[in-house]
Amino acid sequence: MTQMELTRYSLGKTFDNLMNIDPRGYGVCAILYDGALELSGGDPLTMHAADRLLSVLKEGDRVCIITGFVLHPFNKQETDGPVGAAALARTLVRARGVKPVFIVPEEAGPAMERLSALMEFSAETLVFTKDAVKASQEADRIARGKSPAFCIAIEAAGANSRGVYHNALGIDVSALEAKSDVLFNRLQKEGVPTLAIGDLGNECGMGALGSHAARYIPYAAECSCGCGGGAAALSRADTVLTATVSNWGAWGIASAIAWLTRDLRALYSPELEERALGAANECGLIDMYGKAIPAVDGMDIEKNKAIITLMNGSVQSALELEGTCRVWFEKTIAGGFFTFLPRDRSGKKGGGGFETPAFPSAGTPAAAAFGI
Numbered sequence: 001m002t003q004m005e006l007t008r009y010s011l012g013k014t015f016d017n018l019m020n021i022d023p024r025g026y027g028v029c030a031i032l033y034d035g036a037l038e039l040s041g042g043d044p045l046t047m048h049a050a051d052r053l054l055s056v057l058k059e060g061d062r063v064c065i066i067t068g069f070v071l072h073p074f075n076k077q078e079t080d081g082p083v084g085a086a087a088l089a090r091t092l093v094r095a096r097g098v099k100p101v102f103i104v105p106e107e108a109g110p111a112m113e114r115l116s117a118l119m120e121f122s123a124e125t126l127v128f129t130k131d132a133v134k135a136s137q138e139a140d141r142i143a144r145g146k147s148p149a150f151c152i153a154i155e156a157a158g159a160n161s162r163g164v165y166h167n168a169l170g171i172d173v174s175a176l177e178a179k180s181d182v183l184f185n186r187l188q189k190e191g192v193p194t195l196a197i198g199d200l201g202n203e204c205g206m207g208a209l210g211s212h213a214a215r216y217i218p219y220a221a222e223c224s225c226g227c228g229g230g231a232a233a234l235s236r237a238d239t240v241l242t243a244t245v246s247n248w249g250a251w252g253i254a255s256a257i258a259w260l261t262r263d264l265r266a267l268y269s270p271e272l273e274e275r276a277l278g279a280a281n282e283c284g285l286i287d288m289y290g291k292a293i294p295a296v297d298g299m300d301i302e303k304n305k306a307i308i309t310l311m312n313g314s315v316q317s318a319l320e321l322e323g324t325c326r327v328w329f330e331k332t333i334a335g336g337f338f339t340f341l342p343r344d345r346s347g348k349k350g351g352g353g354f355e356t357p358a359f360p361s362a363g364t365p366a367a368a369a370f371g372i
Contacts, residue, residue, distance in 0.1 A: 001338055003329040007318055009338075011259055012044025014314050015252040018307050019046070019243035023299065028217060032201065032242035035212035045241045045249075049195055050256035052239050053150065056193055059097035061149035064192075065089055066128075066156045066184055066204060067112075068105040070176040072167055074290045077107035079280050080297050081155030084197070084247030086115035086276065087268045088154070091254040093121040095266045101148065103128050105178035111283035118279050119272065128178040132163065135179035139186040151187045154197040155246035156180055158204035158233025160223075166202050166231035170219030180204065181235045188238070196237035197249040199297070205237030245297045248307055255311040259318060267312050270305035277301060 020029045033045070040048045057063065067085040071078050082104065089100040100123040102112045109127050116123040129138050157165045157177035165177040181204040188194050196205020201213035201220050213232050214221040220232040243249035251268050258266040277294035287295040294301040332338075 001333050003322075003326060003333070006329060006333060006338060007322075008047055008260075009044060011314060011318050012047035012256060015046040015255050015311055016044050018310055019245075019248040019252040021307070022244060023303065028200065029242065029244040031216045032199070032209065032213070035209040036240045036242045038212070039208060039240055044256075046252040046256040047260070049239055049241050049253050050260055052193065052195065053092065053253070054096070054257065054260060056150055057092065057096040057098055058149075061096070061098045062101055062146055063089070063092060063098045064101050064103060064148040064151040064183075064187065066103040066151065066153040066180045068108045068178055068180070069155055069157050069167075069203070070105055070107050070173070070178075071286065071288065071290070072171060072173045072176060074286060075107075075176060076284055076286045076290075077105065077111065078155075078288055078297075079277060079285045079295070080199070080246050080288065082108050082111050082115065082285065083273075083276050083280055083296065084250035085152075085154050086112065086119055087247070087273075088152070088250040088254060089116070089123060090119040090121055091257055091266045091268065095257050095261050095263060098149075100124070101126065103142070103178075103180050103183060105130065105180075107284065111280050111285050114279050114283050115276055118276060128180040128183065130175070130178055132174075132179055135182040136186075139183040142183055143186050143190065147190065148187065148192055150195070151184060151192050152195045152197070153181070153184055153204040153235075153237065154250060155199070156184075156204040158202060158206060158235050160202075160227070160229035160232060161234045162227045162229035164223075164225065164227045164229055166219065166223050166225065168200055168202070168219070168231075170223035170225065170231045172223075172225035172227065181233070184237075185235055188235075193239075194237040195239045195241065196235075197241045197243065197246050197253075199243055199246045199249075202231045202233055203246070204233060205235050206240065206242075207232065207234045208236040208238075208240045209242075210236075245299055247296055247304075251308055251311055255315050259315045262319060264316065264319075267315060268308055269312070270308045273304055273308055274301055277304070
């Protein structure tokens, strides 16, 4: 093991932990994280997703970013999803020079355009239909254009096995939601790599958590509407990242990308988040509880800013102290604790320390940042 491998693992776990803190104390974030960690083979979710993005994307690539969950009974778009989508797009533009294409419900369109301008990048925003009959045709039309290099879904509504969309309480909200997961599935079938970011399991791409979510998450297997399909989404992303708030997952990936590329310009900022939430409110976006305030899923602006501050500070410290702490790293590694996997590939937990997954192989963009 090397210093960089240990830093990658430890820093990734730091980002994972920060995006999964549980202010409500209700445990769902820990349940979802455990399931997602099995899918990543024990690799920290933030580093895993960042490596995947950096390994695929290059300058000029189109990145399809699907987001948007319209809230019942308010019939308005929530702040979770669009704000995080814009933040992650900003990072990808700065780190790789990509061209974001946002796919959203009509309620989120003005906000995405406003957020793109606020974060100083150019993006295309496409409003996707809510009509299930027209969804396949619209997906075909979009897919026939220049194919994206990557498709990301963040806090976007996802249908269950019966084609029904549900909110957190298992209520049928199909009439409110854009059927953008049809496009997600279409692109995936064409070989476009996919990433899903969610905080409950009813979001596009989160079906990859499968029976884990159905077993442990309320309403996932048995919804309130009587459709018989449960609230869990059917669509399955290649890579899954879970967080207490989906926006927080976007920041975690941004932080991992900043460290992997050694480029602090890729970081988001607390000040920008405050401005972004204000702009989102002005465009009609609301908090989960129906209020047009600078909050996300009941988390006020100070909580959001604190998490960004801690993530950014971790990246900065890791880079600044890389040489200063070299001897300490050598002695820590020599102690032998970092030896065994935290879990085998079946998901069974092991004991006595762990071995980090392999550092990015030679030739990948992430590895190149460290001269590998």
